[in-house]
Amino acid sequence: MKSGLALKAAVTDEHLKGAVTILANLVRSAHLKRALTRADPAPSLNFWRVIYGNLLDMTVLEWCKLFGSDNEDHQQVHWKNMFHDESAFRDGLYRHLGISSDDFFAYWKELKTYRDTAAAHLDLAKPLVPFYPKLDHAIASSYYYYAQLLPALRNRGMTQYPDDLQAYAEAFLAQTVDIASKAMMATKNIDGRLG
Numbered sequence: 001m002k003s004g005l006a007l008k009a010a011v012t013d014e015h016l017k018g019a020v021t022i023l024a025n026l027v028r029s030a031h032l033k034r035a036l037t038r039a040d041p042a043p044s045l046n047f048w049r050v051i052y053g054n055l056l057d058m059t060v061l062e063w064c065k066l067f068g069s070d071n072e073d074h075q076q077v078h079w080k081n082m083f084h085d086e087s088a089f090r091d092g093l094y095r096h097l098g099i100s101s102d103d104f105f106a107y108w109k110e111l112k113t114y115r116d117t118a119a120a121h122l123d124l125a126k127p128l129v130p131f132y133p134k135l136d137h138a139i140a141s142s143y144y145y146y147a148q149l150l151p152a153l154r155n156r157g158m159t160q161y162p163d164d165l166q167a168y169a170e171a172f173l174a175q176t177v178d179i180a181s182k183a184m185m186a187t188k189n190i191d192g193r194l195g
Contacts, residue, residue: 004149056119061115110133
């Protein structure tokens, strides 16, 4: 097995379990949104549009727990609070994503801005966010984070988690595409107008 980066001494089993839960929620939300979008990229039924938006928001919120602000008290599983060698994590992440540090910072800022002005907070002094972030780097960075955690999970006897988060997520997506298509077909004749 590939060795991951060393964890900080204060990282407990609860930290590891918390990080895995967030990573799983993130990739499932992102891939469920993708599956629904494949089934219908622009649904007319408000029911589906609300779900699409909620899945986007949840993905961004979960990603920010791992990659957003690194406050040690409030974001205990942020990567900087988990891994001992920040430079090694950061450099590996950029290589994994195939982007520069400037590109990553721009992406980080985009997701953090969306979180801060649309998903988690509402600041009436600022205009509404005029964009919806793409999730490719959020998903790929989650795969990288998980791969760095995996050796520690196994060393601590936590074998219930998948060996590869990306393979798990792709299997989830494949299953979900079929479910999403059937759900869309089942609701295609429903009139979503109120009143």
